[in-house]
Amino acid sequence: MQTRKCLYLLPLCGVFWVILGASSGAESLQWKNKSYDLYPAVYDHLPELPSPLATGDGKEFVIALTNKNQYAIYPVHWQKDEQQKQQTVSDTADFPTLARTGNHSKAELRYIKTITGRPLDEITRLARPGQLSTSGFLGANEDIMSILKADNYIVRKLGISHFELAKPLFHVLNMMDIDLDLNHWNMAHHAWEHVVGLYSHGNRVRVEAHDTKGGQQSIFNDGIEGAFWIIIERKLDQREERYLRKKYSSLTQEQFITLQKKLSSVMTSEMEPQYIMRYGFYEGHTDWRTDPIALTFIFGLKSV
Structure with missing residues (x-):
């Protein structure tokens, strides 16, 4: 099991969301008590997330469809x-x-x-x-x-x-x-x-x-x-x-x-x-x- 550390914890519309940083450098998003790995991780089924999803600190995420009919959660806020x-x-x-x-x-x-x-x-x-x-x-x-x-x-x-x-x-x-x-x-x-x-x-x-x-x-x-x-x-x-x-x-x-x-x-x-x-x-x-x-x-x- 990967060790994760909490980077952000903010209330949003009565639901807590968390962006988690894994020790490998990958990140995950927790939404309604469920954790989702961010891209480049992919999913065979559509993640149960709003898309776009805006969080309280200005971060935004969008679900994408890949050419292999898989799904990925991209961070789409500016990062550079x-x-x-x-x-x-x-x-x-x-x-x-x-x-x-x-x-x-x-x-x-x-x-x-x-x-x-x-x-x-x-x-x-x-x-x-x-x-x-x-x-x-x-x-x-x-x-x-x-x-x-x-x-x-x-x-x-x-x-x-x-x-x-x-x-x-x-x-x-x-x-x-x-x-x-x-x-x-x-x-x-x-x-x-x-x-x-x-x-x-x-x-x-x-x-x-x-x-x-x-x-x-x-x-x-x-x-x-x-x-x-x-x-x-x-x-x-x-x-x-x-x-x-x-x-x-x-x-x-x-x-x-x-x-x-x-x-x-x-x-x-x-x-x-x-x-x-x-x-x-x-x-x-x-x-x-x-x-x-x-x-x-x-x-x-x-x-x-």
């Missing part, structure tokens, strides 16, 4: 200085209300002239298709401020914050980072083949990630770069599909399939959660748009 810098920074200089509350002030958006010291028209130009990116960060007829304003309106109507929408994307990135450190990444195929999905608020979410040669530059003067692309999606359940078919009964089958795809799938990169966290920017209407409505649906933050 670089992760902290990327995942907790907001643009306080340009958007103090966003940094303080998680959503933009309409007044601040109305009067903003630059972001990260870069003029808005220059950001819009760099974001156009064929500039820094072939497909662009904005559509050919879009501008940065119209997208920021429109998406801030959507997020407020959803009753959620930009920070809450960035968090599950950071969870995915932190899972990827753990597997990169463990060499659980197929470098020959440039793919994260070890994990094929995760569980979020009762939903099974499919995840597919690939690495590239890197070098994607940011439209803002922030030093953010991109080297990975990620597909995140989940299927509608029967209740959701019935609801949407009834609500949008005038759509043709082809139009309904398009709606379904836009609602349940996003293609994104590691740049996007930082853009959301810092600026409330989800990109314009391109193939890379990380739509806030889709994020709430896919990760189960809101239901249809």
Whole structure:
């Protein structure tokens, strides 16, 4: 039997949870009087844990599905200085209300002239298709401020914050980072083949990630770069599909399939959660748009 020592003991919703450090360096999570070994341990059956699970000291855990149909409990809170810098920074200089509350002030958006010291028209130009990116960060007829304003309106109507929408994307990135450190990444195929999905608020979410040669530059003067692309999606359940078919009964089958795809799938990169966290920017209407409505649906933050 392994000797364990208690690292943390905090009350959470009337239930005590414990993170235990084994003498081997592995960690375990105790939840409702049951102990669970954390990844790289795997399980043949789905652990009886909430996913995501947030603990009282800022730690977070997500259950993943591996390519061998096994389950693993990943710690998904930031654990490195670089992760902290990327995942907790907001643009306080340009958007103090966003940094303080998680959503933009309409007044601040109305009067903003630059972001990260870069003029808005220059950001819009760099974001156009064929500039820094072939497909662009904005559509050919879009501008940065119209997208920021429109998406801030959507997020407020959803009753959620930009920070809450960035968090599950950071969870995915932190899972990827753990597997990169463990060499659980197929470098020959440039793919994260070890994990094929995760569980979020009762939903099974499919995840597919690939690495590239890197070098994607940011439209803002922030030093953010991109080297990975990620597909995140989940299927509608029967209740959701019935609801949407009834609500949008005038759509043709082809139009309904398009709606379904836009609602349940996003293609994104590691740049996007930082853009959301810092600026409330989800990109314009391109193939890379990380739509806030889709994020709430896919990760189960809101239901249809």
